[in-house]
Structures are given as C-alpha cells and as structure tokens.
Amino acid sequence: MSLNEVHISSLVVHAVPQHLNAIKRQIEAFDGAEIYGESAAGKLVVVIETQNQGYITDTIDAINQLDHVLSTALVFHQIESDLDDEVSTVEQ
16 A cells, blocks of 8 residues: 555445434544535435545444444545655646
8 A cells, every 4th residue: 555645435325314414514523524415315425535545444334333324335435546646747
C-alpha cells in the first residue's frame, strides 16, 4: 500500500425514515464522510474519502451499528495512488 493514496468509497445507507435527520447528523460527524443524496424512503448516498482503507471498513461497521440504521452497503471503492507524481506533473 502506497503512503500517498486516497481511498474513495460510496455507500447506500438505509435507515428508518422517521429518524433520517438524526442519522444524517451522526454520519456527517465521521471524518471524511459526506452525504450526497437522500430519499424520503430513508436511503442515503454517503461518500467517504480517507488515506486509510481500514478506516472505511471501520466506518461502515460503525454506521451499520447506529440506532435506526437498517443496512449499509458498499457500492464503490476506488484507490487513487501516486498522488505526489500527479501533483508534480501538474506543477511543471
């Protein structure tokens, strides 16, 4: 694993609709987590960006354990690596 990499993951979180606002606040409290969409049926699209793949799996587990969360599913995971090389190329 490269030290200069970023892990970007998207999740679908299904929650009890009546508790959606509270769950959104709890999810947004996680470092690197942002909510990009929601439905009245209680589904959220969450994106997590971090330098540590383990943090993503830990965060998925933590979200899944929140009260009134019915399920959490990883939909997409991408690793951007060699970021220093890309920055150097852009700066030249």
